[in-house]
Amino acid sequence: MGEPFLQAVPVLQLIENAGFEAYFVGGSVRDHILGRKISDVDIATSAMPEEIKQIFPKTNDVGIEHGTILVHYKGAHYEITTFRSEQNYSDFRRPDKVSFIRSLNEDLQRRDFTMNAMAMDKEGNIIDPFAGKEAINKKEIVTVGNPDERFGEDALRMLRAVRFQSQLSFSIEKHTLDSLAAHCKLLENIAVERKTVEFEKLLMGPARSEAVQLLANSGIIQYLPGLKGHCDEVIQFSGQLRENFQLAESWVLLVFKLGLQHKEIDGFLREWKLPVQKIKRIKQIHSLILHRLENEWNLELVYKAGLEDAISAEIVYASLQNMDVSIGTIRELHERLPIKHRKELDVTGNDVMTWMGKHPGPWLREILEEIERSVINGVVPNEKEKIKKWLSASNLKSGKN
Ligand code: ATP
Numbered sequence: 536m537g538e539p540f541l542q543a544v545p546v547l548q549l550i551e552n553a554g555f556e557a558y559f560v561g562g563s564v565r566d567h568i569l570g571r572k573i574s575d576v577d578i579a580t581s582a583m584p585e586e587i588k589q590i591f592p593k594t595n596d597v598g599i600e601h602g603t604i605l606v607h608y609k610g611a612h613y614e615i616t617t618f619r620s621e622q623n624y625s626d627f628r629r630p631d632k633v634s635f636i637r638s639l640n641e642d643l644q645r646r647d648f649t650m651n652a653m654a655m656d657k658e659g660n661i662i663d664p665f666a667g668k669e670a671i672n673k674k675e676i677v678t679v680g681n682p683d684e685r686f687g688e689d690a691l692r693m694l695r696a697v698r699f700q701s702q703l704s705f706s707i708e709k710h711t712l713d714s715l716a717a718h719c720k721l722l723e724n725i726a727v728e729r730k731t732v733e734f735e736k737l738l739m740g741p742a743r744s745e746a747v748q749l750l751a752n753s754g755i756i757q758y759l760p761g762l763k764g765h766c767d768e769v770i771q772f773s774g775q776l777r778e779n780f781q782l783a784e785s786w787v788l789l790v791f792k793l794g795l796q797h798k799e800i801d802g803f804l805r806e807w808k809l810p811v812q813k814i815k816r817i818k819q820i821h822s823l824i825l826h827r828l829e830n831e832w833n834l835e836l837v838y839k840a841g842l843e844d845a846i847s848a849e850i851v852y853a854s855l856q857n858m859d860v861s862i863g864t865i866r867e868l869h870e871r872l873p874i875k876h877r878k879e880l881d882v883t884g885n886d887v888m889t890w891m892g893k894h895p896g897p898w899l900r901e902i903l904e905e906i907e908r909s910v911i912n913g914v915v916p917n918e919k920e921k922i923k924k925w926l927s928a929s930n931l932k933s934g935k936n
């Protein structure tokens with residue numbers, strides 16, 4: 536057992552001491568068997584939420600209506616969820632009724648894929664009623680039970696299947712895959728936010744290209760924001776999606792492959808409900824690439840972009856041009872920059888107003904921008920006195936003309 540589990544064993548022990556069952560469940564058990572890094576350790580228990588709250592002094596009711604209590608224990612926190620079963624998904628996404636139960640097996644049965652439906656006790660014994668280990672050995676994603684029923688209950692599971700394919704480089708078992716292709720229309724009922732979470736995880740997985748292709752070929756993209764009818768473009772996107780891409784870079788590439796104009800990006804990304812800051816960055820990288828398609832990098836452009844966005848833009852640009860990425864020039868230019876940010880400029884608006892003896896106005900911004908540009912390009916050093924002299928000299932010149 537790895538460190539995150541060992542740290543959590545006393546939590547299971549405390550629940551057992553109180554007379555209940557408790558197990559590690561879900562993704563952490565799967566990742567443990569796969570030898571992957573374990574992030575969150577989730578715990579399932581026969582204790583009711585109120586009973587858990589009596590065992591641990593520090594808790595939050597994060598999802599108490601679904602049976603989940605967040606427990607703080609020795610500097611870590613754990614989601615502890617009461618065993619539950621789910622009945623009647625009349626809207627293809629949420630169960631009409633969640634019942635708390637005392638049986639682990641029934642809890643495992645409501646889970647999406649066999650690899651995610653295993654539990655592990657505090658001694659490290661695996662409880663695997665649906666042959667999850669076997670599926671992992673075969674590198675297969677298989678629904679627990681009949682895929683038609685399971686996708687009918689919660690259509691998001693189809694997108695999750697493709698997301699796991701991307702993250703684990705597994706394939707989707709034939710019946711599960713056929714069912715997915717037949718039922719993807721049900722994704723119409725799923726909230727965009729939930730789709731976005733899975734899609735972004737998919738975009739970061741090692742087998743992202745194959746997974747995006749599957750989204751296109753299975754028909755799932757017809758039910759993803761802004762992708763309906765863009766099968767060819769999405770396939771092209773999958774071909775140019777590189778393994779080292781960060782999320783923002785993947786979004787920018789997608790926007791390019793869809794042929795969106797700069798002004799259309801906002802609308803597209805808002806449909807995905809991306810946060811404003813993220814949209815802003817994607818748009819900035821997009822405009823840098825538009826620039827890059829016409830020009831080489833120069834000091835001013837790298838300064839305006841900032842190192843990180845300039846590199847991201849070059850990475851996507853290289854993929855669009857089918858070239859190898861080379862960021863040496865950008866790094867070199869960035870190192871040569873006398874200032875990396877406006878706040879490093881050795882003069883302020885107040886200095887300039889005093890020197891000129893003028894009140895603020897649009898002229899001030901123009902002059903400050905001119906100073907900034909000249910400092911960046913090495914026309915004048917970033918020193919107050921020298922800038923003052925340079926300014927009065929250039930003013931004299933313009934006065935003569
Ligand atoms: P990750 O490592 O990305 O967190 P995960 O398998 O832990 O992957 P979560 O979304 O954190 O995925 O869900 C935790 C567990 O809850 C899953 O392993 C699965 O057992 C169950 N689960 C999550 N979503 C669903 C769903 N839509 N339908 C059925 N079971 C689900």
Ligand code: MG
Nearest residue numbers: 561562563575
């Ligand atoms: Mg998880």
